[in-house]
Amino acid sequence: NAxxxxxxxxKVTGKGQEATLxxxxxxxxxAVFWYRQTIVQGLEFLxxxxxxxPIDDSGMPKERFSAQMPNQSHSTLKIQxxxxxxxxxxxxxxxxxxxxxxxxxxxxxxxxxxL
Amino acid sequence: xxxxxxxxxxISVVEKTTVTMDCVYETRDSSYFLFWYKQTASxxxxxxxxxxxxxxxxATVGHYSLNFQKPKSSIGLIITATQIxxxxxxxxxxxxSNYNVLYFGSGTKLTVEP
Numbered sequence: 001n002a003x004x005x006x007x008x009x010x011k012v013t014g015k016g017q018e019a020t021l022x023x024x025x026x027x028x029x030x031a032v033f034w035y036r037q038t039i040v041q042g043l044e045f046l047x048x049x050x051x052x053x054p055i056d057d058s059g060m061p062k063e064r065f066s067a068q069m070p071n072q073s074h075s076t077l078k079i080q081x082x083x084x085x086x087x088x089x090x091x092x093x094x095x096x097x098x099x100x101x102x103x104x105x106x107x108x109x110x111x112x113x114x115l
Numbered sequence: 116x117x118x119x120x121x122x123x124x125x126i127s128v129v130e131k132t133t134v135t136m137d138c139v140y141e142t143r144d145s146s147y148f149l150f151w152y153k154q155t156a157s158x159x160x161x162x163x164x165x166x167x168x169x170x171x172x173x174a175t176v177g178h179y180s181l182n183f184q185k186p187k188s189s190i191g192l193i194i195t196a197t198q199i200x201x202x203x204x205x206x207x208x209x210x211x212s213n214y215n216v217l218y219f220g221s222g223t224k225l226t227v228e229p
């Protein structure tokens with residue numbers, strides 16, 4: 001069984017450029033979560049979809065960050081005009097309705113470096 | 116609001132011994148879920164074990180077990196017969212009953228030495 005797939009694994013952008021991160025959840029999982037991990041803030045929630053619908057984006061920075069889930073097999077996180085403080089590991093996780101969305105299974109993450 | 120606190124920054128043990136990692140949480144939910152995850156050196160985050168708040172029995176999976184003390188809002192992770200490959204950062208996390216987002220502690224780095 002394939003786990004959560006995230007691409008690219010590493011991305012380097014220049015300040016002001018756009019970055020798009022991709023996530024493919026585990027097949028059959030209907031909930032997708034995005035988290036960000038930094039040394040200073042640790043693991044923090046960004047946004048959450050269930051059955052492709054956005055449920056909560058309270059963790060997303062209000063400007064420059066957006067997320068979509070156009071179909072059940074992938075979600076994207078887009079960061080416009082990237083800034084050095086956006087450098088982090090961005091993690092995607094998915095969970096199953098059958099497990100009451102309890103356990104979340106994480107992808108390997110995308111390490112974003114903004115120069 | 117949910118809050119998870121891990122006060123142990125790092126722990127070092129000799130292999131084949133037992134280690135306990137502490138975690139306390141705050142929530143106003145009457146029903147909630149508690150989890151432990153492990154992050155390996157490669158960055159992979161792996162789900163280990165879960166405790167549902169309404170269950171009195173401590174969860175056990177392989178050589179992982181939990182010490183759930185609800186009155187103290189505490190969920191400790193116990194690893195018995197530790198192995199070198201258990202070396203990792205361990206995160207405690209929780210979610211409420213009607214809200215699926217996980218809130219994580221800051222992590223405890225475990226080093227298992229020969």
